[in-house]
Amino acid sequence: MILEIKNIIKYFDGFCALMNVGLGVEENALHAIIGPNGAGKTTLFNLISGMFDVSEGKIDFRKRPIDGLKPHQRARLGISRTFQIVRLFGQMSVLENVMLGSHCKTKSGLLKTFFRISTKELEEEKITRENAMRWLEFVGIPHKADQVAVNLPHAEQRLVEIARALGQDPDLLLLDEPAAGMNPKETLDLESLIVKINEMGKTVLLIEHNMDLVMEISHVISVLNFGAKIAEGKPSEIQKNPAVIEAFSAGYGGVLAIKDVSIQVNPGEVVVLIGANGAGKSTLLRTISGALKPREGQIVYQDQKIDGVKPHAVVKMGLVQVPEGRGILGRMTVKENLEMGAYLRSDKDGITADMEKGRALMAKPQLLLMDEPSLGLAPVLVEFIIDTIDELRMQEGLTILLVEQNANQALTIADRGYVMETGRIVLEGDSRTLRNNEEVQRAYLGKSGRMADG
C-alpha cells in the first residue's frame, strides 16, 4: 500500500466536500477515480498533494503520515501531480518547465550558482537539462523544448505538465483529467503513455471522465459521488454496479441532450447543422464520432453500424472529428489572426497545402465532422475557412458535416442543412430553401450572418 487514506472529511465553510472517504492505493497500481462533476475528486487530489489540509482523518504515504506537510515537502517524498486546468509556467520555455520538476531533487543555491566555486552546480545543471530532455522525449515532444510553453497546443501543454511531474521522479503520480480537451487521436496516445508510465514502476492515480480510457487501462476504479465513495473494484465490476450506474445516469444522463434526431449525409456533400447554443449540435457530432454513446437509435456509416464502436476505431474507418474551437487557427491571438489575414491574401495556396499535409497525417478521412472551425476567428479568416472547406470537398472528394455559427456563410457552400432546437431537428432542406426561409433568417441568419443568441 503506497497511499492510504483513512476516513478523511473535508469541509469548505460548512459545505462537506468529502465525507468519510477511505482509499487505499496499491504499490504500482493504475488506480482510477471516477464520479460526476462535483463529486470531490479534485478535492481529494488537493488533499493528497497538500494544497488543502484535511478537516478530519489521516493520509499515509508509504506508512508515513503526511498530514501537515507542505506541498513541496510531499513533492520531495515522491508525490507529484498534474492539474485539471493546465498550470504551466506560461512564459518559460517547455524545457525550463520540465527542468523545474527536478527542483526538489537538486540543490544548487543562489550564491553558489553565482560564484561558481566548484563545477558541481554546472554539472547539476547539465544533468537536470539532460533528464528534462529525456522526459520530453518520453512524452513525445522533444522538438518543442525551446518553445514558450503558452504557445503550445492544448494537448501538448498537457504532455509538458506530465513531463514536469515525471521530472520530479515521483513514486506516486496524480493525473487530474489528463484527457480533457483532447481529440480521440490524442486521447489514444495519452492512454498508451499512461500505461507506459505505470509500467516503469510508478503508481498512477487517475481522475478521468473519459470512460473508455478508464475502463481500458485501470486496474482498480473507485467511484465518488457527492463526497462519498460508493463503489470500488475492477473495471468489469464497476460497469455492472447498480449504484454506479445510477450515480452516472443522474450526473451525466439527467439531461436529454438530443432526441429523435435523424439526419442523413450523402457522399461528397457538405451538410451544415444550424442552431442556438445548447441545441445539441456538438452532442450530435460527438455521438457520431463515438465520443458519446446514444441511448437509443443507430448510426450507420458506409453500410456499417457504428454506434458503440470506440472513437479510435471510428477514426480508422475514415470518420474524423475536428473538435470545437481547435480547428485550424483557433489558438492564435487576435493579433496573430489579423496578421494571418494579411498573410493569407498573399500566400493562400501555401497554407492550404500545409493544411492538406496535416490532414493527410490524420488517417485519411472520408467524412469530416467539423465543430465550429471558425470559432473566435476574425471575419476575414472565417471566410477563408469556409472557402477552404469548400475546396476540401471539391478537390479531395471529402464529405463534411459542419456545425457553424456563421450560418449564412456556411450555407453558401453547403448542399443541405438541418436546423436544431432543444435537441430536435426542427427543419431541414437544401441550402437555398433554408436561406430563404423567413423563420430561419430571423432566428439564425441575421444580417451579419451571426446567430441571434450566438
Next chain:
Amino acid sequence: MDYLISVISIAGINIIMALSFYLPFMTGQISLGQAGFMSIGAYASAVCTVKFGLPYVPAVLIGGLSAAIVGFILGIPALRIKGIYLLLLTLGFGEIVRVVFINIDYIGAAAGFPGIPYQEHTLLYAYGMILILIVFFNRLRKSRMGRAFQAVGSDENAAEVIGVNIIAVKLVAFSSGAFIAGMGGGIFAHYQEYIEPFMFDVMHAVEFIVFTIFGGIQIFWGPIFGAFVLTLVPEFLRFIQEWRMELYGALLIVMMIVRPQGIISLDSVKMVENGLQRLFGKKTAGGLSPGQTESK
C-alpha cells in the same frame, strides 16, 4: 563634463536600486520598501566610515549586509502575505525606518548625517557593481534558483506542488533585493557626503518601480535600461524648464500605451543574443522566440 559624470553616476545608483526592486519582483513580490533598505545601507556604511574609520568597500558591503539582515527579519512575517497587503506592509516599513532615523541622535537625527568621506570614483564603483549584477542576473536566468524565482512569480501554488519551497525562495529573493538596495545606499551616501532621512521617502521607492516597469519586467535588462533613460531624460529636458516634469509624465503615459510590456522585452534580448552568437560564429540556439508560434 563634471555635470555629465554626476548625472551618469546617479543613473548608476538608480540602476542598482531598480535591480534591487526587480529581484524580489521576479518572485511576484512588489516592494515599496526599497528606499527604506537603501537608507539602512546608507546609514550603516556611513557609520562605518565616519565613526569607525573603515575603508569604503567594506563599509558599503556592511551597508548591504545590514539591509539584508533587516530584510530577512522583515521577510519572515511579510512573505506570508501577498499583493496589495505586502505593498502596504513594505510601505509602512519604509516610513518606520525613516522615523527611527529621525530620532537617533547618534547619526544626526532629523538634522542629517554630514561629513561622509566623498568617493571620487563612485562612477567606477557603481558601474562595477552593475557589471557584477549583470553577471549575477544572467547566471540566475539559467539556473535552478532562477527558474524557481520565475515559477513562484508565475504561479506560486503550482510551484509549491511541484516541489519548490516558496517561502524559502521568496525569503532569499527578498533579502537579496534588500542587500542590493543596501549597497546602493552605501554608494549613494559616499557620493552625496551628506544624508538625511528625508532623502529616502516613499516617492523614491515608487520611482524604482517606475524605472522597472518602463524598462520592461520580462528580463533584468528592462530595469537597467529604464533607470538609465529615466534618470537622463529629465536632465536633458532642463532647457524647457518648468515643463520638463510634464513632458516626463507624458513620455511615461505614451510609452505605457505604445509598449505596455516595457521597452526591453524577452524577444528583443533574444534577438540581440542570437545576433551576437551569429556574429561570433557560434551555433545559434535552436527554437523560436516567444513572439512566433509554431503554426506559421
